[in-house]
Amino acid sequence: xxxxxxxxxxxxxxxxxxxxxxxxxxxxxxxxxxxxxxxxxxxxxxxxxxxxxxxxxxxxxxxxxxxxxxxxxxxxxxxxxxxxxxxxxxxxxxxxxxxxxxxxxxxxxxxxxxxxx
Amino acid sequence: xxxxxxxxxxxxxxxxxxxxxxxxxxxxxxxxxxxxxxxxxxxxxxxxxxxxxxxxxxxxxxxxxxxxxxxxxxxxxxxxxxxxxxxxxxxxxxxxxxxxxxxxxxxxxxxxxxx
Numbered sequence: 649x650x651x652x653x654x655x656x657x658x659x660x661x662x663x664x665x666x667x668x669x670x671x672x673x674x675x676x677x678x679x680x681x682x683x684x685x686x687x688x689x690x691x692x693x694x695x696x697x698x699x700x701x702x703x704x705x706x707x708x709x710x711x712x713x714x715x716x717x718x719x720x721x722x723x724x725x726x727x728x729x730x731x732x733x734x735x736x737x738x739x740x741x742x743x744x745x746x747x748x749x750x751x752x753x754x755x756x757x758x759x760x761x762x763x764x765x
Numbered sequence: 766x767x768x769x770x771x772x773x774x775x776x777x778x779x780x781x782x783x784x785x786x787x788x789x790x791x792x793x794x795x796x797x798x799x800x801x802x803x804x805x806x807x808x809x810x811x812x813x814x815x816x817x818x819x820x821x822x823x824x825x826x827x828x829x830x831x832x833x834x835x836x837x838x839x840x841x842x843x844x845x846x847x848x849x850x851x852x853x854x855x856x857x858x859x860x861x862x863x864x865x866x867x868x869x870x871x872x873x874x875x876x877x878x879x880x
Contacts, residue, residue, distance in 0.1 A: 679866050691856065691870040704867065739810060743866065752866050753800070756810035 652757035654740050660763045666728040669760045672721055673742030681754060682715055682725050683739040691739075697723065730764045737761050767792045767861045771871035779879050784844040786874050788857030791838065794818075798860040799831065799840040800868065805853040813855075816840060844876075852878045 653672040661667055673680045681696040695705040700717045708715070712731070717723040727734055741754040768791045778784045790799070801813040816824040816831045824831045832841040844851055857871040 690872050693867060696866065698866070737808060741810070752798070752860065753812055753815060754868060755812060756802075758807075758809045761808070 652740055652742050652755055654738075654757035654760050656760060657758060658761045658763075660765065661730055662765050663731055664729045665764075666726065667730045667734075667762060667764075669725040669738050669740075669762070671723045671725070671740030671757060673723070673740070674755055675721065676744065677742035677755075678745040679743045679752065679754075680717060680723050681739075681741040681743075682723070683741065683756075685737045685739060685759070686735075694725070727762075730762075732764045735762055735764050767794070767859065767869060769857055769859055769869055769871035771857055771874050773874045774872075775875045775877070777877050777879055778847055780849060781846055784847050784851070784876060785832070786842040786844075786855050786857075786876065788840045788842065788871060789838055790840065790857075790859055792859070792861055794861055799833065800858040800860075801829070801831065801840075801842045802856045802858060802870075803853045804856065804873070805850075810856075814842070847878050849878050849880060852876060 655670045679698055682694040683691050684694055685691045694707045695715045696703055697717045713727055715725045737759045739756050739759045741756045743752045743754045770789045772787055797818045799816040803811045803813050814824050814826045814829045814831050816833050823833050828845045830843045832843055854873045854875050856873045858868040860868055
């Protein structure tokens with residue numbers, strides 16, 4: 649398997665522009681997660697999906713952020729309008745489903761480094 | 766509230782020596798999972814090892830082992846015979862509550878292996 653694939657790897661944009669980050673999870677995985685990593689706040693969970701349905705979006709910072717998962721093989725995280733404080737590395741991760749266990753190992757993509765000028 | 770603590774922001778270790786990275790957690794749950802991830806300078810997050818709270822034996826994966834002490838609420842990562850390629854950030858993480866898929870991460874420890 650190719651692993652979790654994220655695109656683009658790097659994104660530089662100007663404040664106010666719309667940004668769309670993309671993720672292809674590992675085939676057969678039931679869960680998809682979006683994280684943000686910054687020096688100040690570490691690794692934060694933004695939202696996660698189970699079978700394409702959003703389960704918990706309590707980590708989404710504000711209405712400028714939205715995430716979708718139209719099918720099992722694709723998800724997007726959109727920021728509109730973007731602001732300099734959104735600059736961070738955004739990770740997508742996926743995990744399989746294990747009945748009655750905590751062993752839901754999350755496998756991460758390489759991340760998208762976003763810079764908002 | 767559940768919390769993960771990694772008290773070592775940075776460590777320097779001589780090549781070929783063993784390394785212990787500390788991780789403590791705070792939870793009232795009886796069922797939980799413990800994970801370690803490695804983040805090299807290239808940025809990707811790499812899964813290393815998993816331990817379930819009901820597992821009686823410490824988990825091992827090659828040169829990695831997890832020293833799980835439930836009563837002390839610690840889940841230290843041990844790397845044997847360290848190599849230069851082990852230089853990276855290491856994150857401890859937990860899943861809380863039975864069937865909860867969310868992970869909570871610690872702040873990480875930056876490990877530098879000295880030749």
